[in-house]
Amino acid sequence: MNKPDLQKLINAAASGKRPHFFSDHDVDRLLSIVWAMAAELAVTRERLDTVERLLAKRALLDRAAIDAYRPDGAAAAERGQWQMEYLSRLLRVLQQEVDALQREVR
Numbered sequence: 001m002n003k004p005d006l007q008k009l010i011n012a013a014a015s016g017k018r019p020h021f022f023s024d025h026d027v028d029r030l031l032s033i034v035w036a037m038a039a040e041l042a043v044t045r046e047r048l049d050t051v052e053r054l055l056a057k058r059a060l061l062d063r064a065a066i067d068a069y070r071p072d073g074a075a076a077a078e079r080g081q082w083q084m085e086y087l088s089r090l091l092r093v094l095q096q097e098v099d100a101l102q103r104e105v106r
Contacts, residue, residue, distance in 0.1 A: 029093050029094060029097070032093040033090050033091065033093060033094075036089060036090050036092070036093075037090055040086065040089070040090075052066065
């Protein structure tokens with residue numbers, strides 16, 4: 001199976017103009033980033049809570065073991081890759097504006 005170009009998916013722009021809520025467009029950009037972070041965090045916290053509760057209920061793992069965990073090299077590398085992709089999603093609004101400015105210059 002061909003993997004889609006992840007960076008293209010991350011930077012995909014919605015059609016139409018980006019809505020502006022404040023007179024300062026920088027505030028709008030920052031708000032977009034904050035909301036993207038809030039959405040990511042909300043989903044992550046809910047899923048993490050589910051996993052921890054299921055593990056504890058089945059007596060497979062307690063929360064203290066989760067707190068004490070230290071990733072090995074492979075896990076750390078995988079987390080690092082995820083973090084880069086996450087930051088790309090969060091900063092997508094800024095990247096899209098840079099791309100738009102570059103298209104205007106051409």
